[in-house]
Amino acid sequence: MTSFSANSPERTNAPRLVVFLVYPDIVLLDLVGPLQVFSHALELATDKNGYACAVVSSTGEMVRTNTVVPIPSEPVARYRDQPINTLVVVGGDGANHAMLDADFLQEVKLLAANADRICSVCSGALILAAAGLLEGRRAVTHWEDCKMLAETFPGVRVEVDPIYIKDGHIWTSAGITAGMDLALAIVSEDLGRQAALKVARSMVTHMVRSGGQSQFSPVLDRQLLDTAGRFEELHHWLADNLQCDLRVDAMAERVNMSARNFSRLYSKQMGLTPAKAVEAMRTEKARDLLETTDISIKRIATQCGFNDEERMRRAFLRLLGVAPSDYRQGFKTQ
Template sequence: MSRRRMAVVGYDTAELLDIACVTTTLVMANHLGTPARPYEVVVAAPGGGPIVCGSGLTLHSQQSLERLVGPLDTLIVSGGVGFEQAAADPRLLGHVRRLAKESRRVASVCTGAAILAAAGLLDGHRATTHWRFASQLAARHPEVTVDASPIYIRDGDVSTAAGITSALDLTLAFIEEDHGAELARQVARDLVTYLQRPGNQAQMSLFTAVPPPRDDLVRRVVDHVAGHPDGDLRTAALAALVSVTPRHLTRLFVEHLGQTPGRFVRQARTEAAAHLLASTTLPLASVAAKCGFGSAETLRQAFTGRYGIPPSRYREAHGARPARR
C-alpha cells in the first residue's frame, strides 16, 4: 500500500503547537479511517537532533533534514520564535528548496512563511502568516502578496497557515482534499474542534457559533459573509445567493446560530474591523469601507456597542507593532 509521505520541518525554538497540530491531525486520520493511502508522518530537523521548542519542551526529531529525500506528498515548515534564525540559515533554506522540488504540496505554519519566503518559494504567491508578523513579512519580501486576514491561504500547490492553531484548519483541508469530507469531519469531531473554519475567515475572528456541518446552506452564507464583509450582505441578497426566501433564511439562522442574518452580518463586520485595527495602520474611514460600514461614525457606533470601547482605543491597545529590522 502506497503512503502519503508528510514531512514537518522543525528547528531550534520552533513552536511545538505548530508541529503537533499537523502531526496529531494526520495520525488521527489514519486511526479513524481506512484511507487507501494513509499518511506517513516524519518530523525532520537539522542534523536529526532534538528540537528544543520555544516552550522549553524537547521534541525528538525522526529524521535528519540533510538526509531526508523525496518524493514527498507534502512538505510543511513550522514557525516559532526561532524563525528569523532559521530563515537566515542558508543550509536550512537549501534543503527546504531541495525538498520543495520533490514535493506535491508545500506549506508553512505561522511564521514558517518567512522561511518559505526566504527560500524563494512564495515569490509571486499570495500568502498569510501570524497577524503580528504580517507587516514584517510584507516589508522584507515585496515579491510576496501578504494577506494578514485569512486563517490559511491555498495558492496552487503552495499553502500558508496563519497563527499557530490555524495549522489544524489547514491540515483538515488537506485531509478533505486527500480522503474526502467525511473523514475530515470525523477527525474534527475527535479533536473537539470546529469543523473547518473557512480559510478566508479572519485570524482575529471572535465567532463562537458555527453552523452544524449538516446545514450546508447556512455554512455557505456564513462563509460568504466572512469573505466579503464589504459586499451587499442584506438579508434579501444573502437569501438570493442560496436561492431561498429571506424569511426562510432568517428562520434557518435563528435555528442554527441563534440570531438573525442582519445581526450576524453586523457582528462579522465588527470583528473584521477589529482585525484590521489590530493588524494594519489603515485610517478608520478605510477600515469602515473595507468592512462594509457606511462611515467611520457608523463603525464607531457598532464597535462601541460590541466591544465597549471606540475603535481608536482598541487600536491603541492592540495595534500592529512596527516591523523589526
C-alpha cells in the same frame, strides 16, 4: 523509511509522506497540532490510504522548542531525494534565525523540489519566503508577523485576515492552531470531506473551518478590550439573548447603570456603541449558523434578533462586505 511516490499508480494504497521540517526554538503546537491531524487520519482511514509522517532537521538531533519538551528528529539528508506528498515548515521564534541561514534555506529548496505540496505554519512563512517559494503568491502568517513578512519580502502578497491560504500547491497558515485547520483542509482535499470531519470529531475539534475565515476571534477581541471583565457578564447574557429586544436601557439595567452612563462607559471601553456591539454579536451568531446548519436565512435572521432578512443583509454588507446567501455559499462547512 522506504521511499515511495505519493502519486505513483502502483502505490495508490500507500500512505502519503508528510515531512515536517523543524529547527531550534519552534512553537511546539505548530508541529504537534498538524502532526496529530495527519496521524489521526492514518489511524482512522479504513483503507490505510492516509499519511506517514517524518520530523526532520538539519542535524537529525533533538530540537529545542518554546516549551520544556524537546523534539526528536531525523536528518534532513535522509529525505532529500524522496518524493514528498506534503512538506510542512513550522513556525517559532527560531524562524528569524533560520530565514537567514543559507545552508538551511538550501535544504528547504531541495525538499520543496520533491514535494507535491508545500506548507507553512505561522512564522514558517518567513522561511518559505526567504527560500523564494512565496514570490508573487498570496500568503498569510501569524498576524503579529504579517508586517514583517510584507516589508521583508515585498514580492509576497500578504493577507492579514485568513486562517490559511492555498495558492497553487503552496499553503500558508496563520498562528498556531490554524495549522490544524490547514491540516484538516489537506485531509479533506486528499481523502474527502467525510474523512476530515471524522478526524475533527475524533480530536474534539468542533468544525472544519474554511481558510477564508478570520484568524481574529471576536470573543477574544472583546476580552482584550475589557481586561478587567467589567462587561463580561453582560456579554455572556447578550450572547444568550440575541433574539430579544436588546435596547440600551435593558443593557444598562443589567449592569446597574443609568442608560446614559452605561452608553458612555461602554463606548469608551469597547470602542463602539452598545447598539453596534449587539449588531456585531448578532452577525457573529448568524455567521456560525450559516456555516454549520441548513436553517433558512429567514429563520436565522429571527433567531439572531434581526427580525427580518433585509436587516440582517444590511448588517452583513456593512460588517463583512458580503450578503448572507453569498457568505453561506463560500463558507458552509456541512
